[in-house]
Each structure stands twice: as structure tokens, then as C-alpha cells.
Amino acid sequence: MSAPVYCIVTGDQITPETDSRAHVIPSALGGRLKPKGILSRCGNGILDDKFDYPLIEAFQAIMNLIGGTADRSKSAIATRMEAQDGKEYVFTFGEHLTPHRHEFVEEQVGDETHFKIAARTLKEARILLGKIKKKHPSFDIDEAMKHAVTDHRWPDGPLHLKMQMGSNILFPWTFAAAAIFAKHHGLEAPPNFRSYVEQFDLATPNLPPDTFFFMPERKWIEAEGLVTHRLALVGDPTEGRLLFYAELFDAFGVGVTWPFASDEPICKTYAVDVVAGKEVPATVDLPAVTAMPWSATHRLGDSELYARTTDRIGRLMQVSAQRLFERDIEDAITRAWGTMDSRQLGLEDWVRLLEEFAHLIEKIWTNPAVTQDIREEMIKRFVDVTAEIIQKVPAPFRVAFGQILRPLQDRLVRIHRTKTGTQTSANE
Known part of the structure; x- marks a missing residue:
């Protein structure tokens, strides 16, 4: 008879009826690792509401820009951007940049009423023309649609993208991911994890203990892929500490440490290629990581942290541009050659x-x-x-x-x- 297992969030015993898959990295951001026997459905819902959903909201824009592959089939979420003139646009990977809102202007010029319509789709154009017909029953929608012009214009100047990627979102999520990943490998979650989750409030978030930006100059974890998420759990018996490390999109690295009581070192890893949508091997330079201090490398507001983050986001933008260009090339080949059929x-x-x-x-x-x-x-x-x-x-x-x-x-x-x-x- 197997020993009972308990939810690391609620403390309730997990039964076959209450067990649920614990997504270490949210599926919507490309995570594939989802062990059972760690969270009850109730506990999983609590972590979703407090940690996973804010993370998804913060990073969905990057997922969209690079055309990342989620763990389950779902429609891409459009990313909203703002131009210098205040107008908002939405972007979905592989589709044209479109205005966030349609334009419908009614202007009285002498005895005439002029209408100006800018719709995002032909269907939307018909709906807007229907508003005119309600006021003017003799108006011919079909005739007006014959004069519709399809146009694609770029906004004047750069577009601005707002993303909340600070420690208030990253640190709490990393703390929860550390607990799940540790339990998945038969180790204890960080002390006071349950009490931290219980008192955590999204409106006034407090940061978890012993969680910090961990982006040392020396690269100590590698994974093959165009853009990857990387996780590592390293136990050092000499220091008596565990280090959990999470790096999302090859850009944002956060560490968590807590006590480790063992005579043997451990090293557990997980990585996923976000673009390809598949797990990939990760390798750790164990001597390097155990030799370096397990402490904060940056603080929020550091110019170096800002510069490093800007540089890494810039690389993600390059990946996005390259992938879109390759997609356009494929479309051009299809238009030129159609279906080859070995001809x-x-x-x-x-x-x-x-x-x-x-x-x-x-x-x-x-x-x-x-x-x-x-x-x-x-x-x-x-x-x-x-x-x-x-x-x-x-x-x-x-x-x-x-x-x-x-x-x-x-x-x-x-x-x-x-x-x-x-x-x-x-x-x-």
C-alpha cells in the first residue's frame, strides 16, 4: 500500500478524484512538464490565480511575437501595441498588424452627411455600413462594398509594447515553480511555502524569501533551441543548500535557495524549445555553478539589469522578424509554384x-x-x-x-x- 500524498498548497490528501496536473511552466507559455501527485485541483487553482495567470499575461506578448507553440491547441492571443499618436494596434504572429478599433466618422457638410469608415475585415465593414442603413434605409450596402479599398499602412514611428516583467510577478511564480519542481524530484518544497501562498495578495504582492535575479556572467546552463525555457535544481551538500533556477525565453533568470540535507549532490534539469514546441535536453556545468555565489546578481532598477534585459528582448525581436520573413518566403514560393506534385x-x-x-x-x-x-x-x-x-x-x-x-x-x-x-x- 503506497503512502498517502498531500497537496503542497492546501495540505489536503490527494486522491485519484482530486489529483491534478501541476504545470511547472504554464502550458500557454509552452511548458510541457506537468507531474501529478503534487497539487490537488483546489491547490492548482490557487496557484493559477495567484502566480500562473499573471505570468501568462506578462509574457503572452513575447509568446505571440516569436510564434511560440503552446502545450495545447488554442487561438493565438493578439498583442496590443501603441503608436506615438496614441492609436492602438494588435499583432498576431503570421498576420498583418491591424488597428485595435475600427473607425466610424459621421460628418455633416452642408446638406450632405459624409461617412468615413475604416474596418479591419470585410465582415466588419458590412456591419458598420449597416449602421448607415439604419439611418438611411435607401442606402445600398452591396453597392458601397464594391468601392471598398483594401489598404495596408504602417504606423508612423515605432510601436510601444507594455509588459510587466518585474520581480512582483517573476519572483512569486519562480517560488511556486521551485516547490513543484522539487517535489517532482522527491525533495521538499521551500520552507513556509504554504504560508506564503496563503497570505499572498495580488493587489499588494510581497516577495518570497531567498528569491533573486540570478544572471551571472558565466553561462552555466545550456539547452539547444531557437528560444528556450530552462529549469535547474542543484543541491550542494557542502553548503547544505538547494538552488532552483528558472530562465524564461532565454532572457529572464531567477533563482531560489533553501536548505538541503543530503550527503550527495543532485542536479535535475528541464528545458523546452518554445518555438518547436518540444522538450530538449539541458546541460549544467556543475563545478561552475557550485563555485559561484548563490546570491542576487542584479536588483530592480539597476542600469545593468535594464541593459541586459533590453539586449535579450532585442534578440527575441530579431527571432520574431526572421521567423516572419521565413513565413513570407514560404508563402511567396507557394504563390509562385503552387502545389509541386513532383513536376x-x-x-x-x-x-x-x-x-x-x-x-x-x-x-x-x-x-x-x-x-x-x-x-x-x-x-x-x-x-x-x-x-x-x-x-x-x-x-x-x-x-x-x-x-x-x-x-x-x-x-x-x-x-x-x-x-x-x-x-x-x-x-x-
């Missing part, structure tokens, strides 16, 4: 492909954030790809094929020069 590619197929690539580059260049250097680099890549494809063409046709493609390159150069002249004038 042999002809010269016309390669021409269509390069036309699609050129159009894609022009589309990217409409983004005001694209600089002169970026345009020059993209032209160089286009020329290199064109030259590589020309070499695949039978020798007798290469010159003629190159002449067909030349106008595409010339057009990109003209657009680049025009934009460069405009930017120079604006700077002057």
Missing part, C-alpha cells in the same frame, strides 16, 4: 519565384523601420539569389534569362534610391 521546374517557374521575392522585398520596405543599410543588404541578397538561379539554367539560355530578370533588380534599386533621397531630405 519538373521550368524557366517560367523561376521567373515567377523571383518576381514574388521582389514583390516581397518591396512590401517589407514599406515599413518605416527599415533602414538604408537593410535595403542595401536585401538588394545584395536578391542579386546573389538571382545569380545562383541563373547558374542552374542551361548555358545557352543564361544570358537571355538574365535579361528577363534584370528589370526586377533595377526596380528595387530605383525604389531604394528614391527612399534614400527622401530620408536624406527629411534628415536635412
Whole structure:
């Protein structure tokens, strides 16, 4: 007969009817590890409300920007951003940036009533036109829809994204994750964990004991993946302490320490590739981590913490841009070639492909954030790809094929020069 197990939050005995999966990292943020026999349904709900949901709300924007894979099938949550003029936009990975709200303006000009409508979808446009028809029954919605124009414009200036990533959210969640991960590996949760959870109040959160920013200069934990979450539990019998470490999105590292009574060292790890949506091995440089002080490396408000966080978020933005570009490339190939069905590619197929690539580059260049250097680099890549494809063409046709493609390159150069002249004038 197995020994009874008790919920680490409520202290109630866990039965088959009350057992639940304890998500160490929330599923919505890509976590896959969810052991049973640690939390009752009631205890799990308490941790969700106090720690997991605030973390999800804080980091869902990053999950969306990089196109992360959640543990369960669900619709992506749009990320809200604000432009310099105060207008709000929403972004979902793989989709166009769209205004957060539609625009419906009614203006009286003499004896006439003018309406201006900016809708995000054709369905929404019909709904807004319906408002006009209510006031003017003779108004023809179908006729108005014939004059609808689909337009894609970038906001003027950069967009601002608000994310709450301070210690008030990270530290309490890490403390709870430490308790679950330790129990999963047969160790005790941090002392006073239950009492901390009981008195924790989201409105006035108090920070857990012995929890700190832990981002030493020396890298001591590694995991392969484009963007990863990493967990480590290290026990040092010499010091008599456990260290739990959680690093989310390769960017935010927090540690927790508590007493460790054992003669043998331990090292337990977990990592997940957030983009691929799969668990990956993690390796720890045990001599390195046991040799360094297990104490705070930064404090909230430190300029170095701000700089490091900014740098790591910048890398995540680069990942997002690269993944979106790769997605656009795949779409361009599909438009150019359709379904291949193992058919042999002809010269016309390669021409269509390069036309699609050129159009894609022009589309990217409409983004005001694209600089002169970026345009020059993209032209160089286009020329290199064109030259590589020309070499695949039978020798007798290469010159003629190159002449067909030349106008595409010339057009990109003209657009680049025009934009460069405009930017120079604006700077002057």
C-alpha cells in the first residue's frame, strides 16, 4: 500500500478524484512538464490565480511575437501595441498588424452627411455600413462594398509594447515553480511555502524569501533551441543548500535557495524549445555553478539589469522578424509554384519565384523601420539569389534569362534610391 500524498498548497490528501496536473511552466507559455501527485485541483487553482495567470499575461506578448507553440491547441492571443499618436494596434504572429478599433466618422457638410469608415475585415465593414442603413434605409450596402479599398499602412514611428516583467510577478511564480519542481524530484518544497501562498495578495504582492535575479556572467546552463525555457535544481551538500533556477525565453533568470540535507549532490534539469514546441535536453556545468555565489546578481532598477534585459528582448525581436520573413518566403514560393506534385521546374517557374521575392522585398520596405543599410543588404541578397538561379539554367539560355530578370533588380534599386533621397531630405 503506497503512502498517502498531500497537496503542497492546501495540505489536503490527494486522491485519484482530486489529483491534478501541476504545470511547472504554464502550458500557454509552452511548458510541457506537468507531474501529478503534487497539487490537488483546489491547490492548482490557487496557484493559477495567484502566480500562473499573471505570468501568462506578462509574457503572452513575447509568446505571440516569436510564434511560440503552446502545450495545447488554442487561438493565438493578439498583442496590443501603441503608436506615438496614441492609436492602438494588435499583432498576431503570421498576420498583418491591424488597428485595435475600427473607425466610424459621421460628418455633416452642408446638406450632405459624409461617412468615413475604416474596418479591419470585410465582415466588419458590412456591419458598420449597416449602421448607415439604419439611418438611411435607401442606402445600398452591396453597392458601397464594391468601392471598398483594401489598404495596408504602417504606423508612423515605432510601436510601444507594455509588459510587466518585474520581480512582483517573476519572483512569486519562480517560488511556486521551485516547490513543484522539487517535489517532482522527491525533495521538499521551500520552507513556509504554504504560508506564503496563503497570505499572498495580488493587489499588494510581497516577495518570497531567498528569491533573486540570478544572471551571472558565466553561462552555466545550456539547452539547444531557437528560444528556450530552462529549469535547474542543484543541491550542494557542502553548503547544505538547494538552488532552483528558472530562465524564461532565454532572457529572464531567477533563482531560489533553501536548505538541503543530503550527503550527495543532485542536479535535475528541464528545458523546452518554445518555438518547436518540444522538450530538449539541458546541460549544467556543475563545478561552475557550485563555485559561484548563490546570491542576487542584479536588483530592480539597476542600469545593468535594464541593459541586459533590453539586449535579450532585442534578440527575441530579431527571432520574431526572421521567423516572419521565413513565413513570407514560404508563402511567396507557394504563390509562385503552387502545389509541386513532383513536376519538373521550368524557366517560367523561376521567373515567377523571383518576381514574388521582389514583390516581397518591396512590401517589407514599406515599413518605416527599415533602414538604408537593410535595403542595401536585401538588394545584395536578391542579386546573389538571382545569380545562383541563373547558374542552374542551361548555358545557352543564361544570358537571355538574365535579361528577363534584370528589370526586377533595377526596380528595387530605383525604389531604394528614391527612399534614400527622401530620408536624406527629411534628415536635412
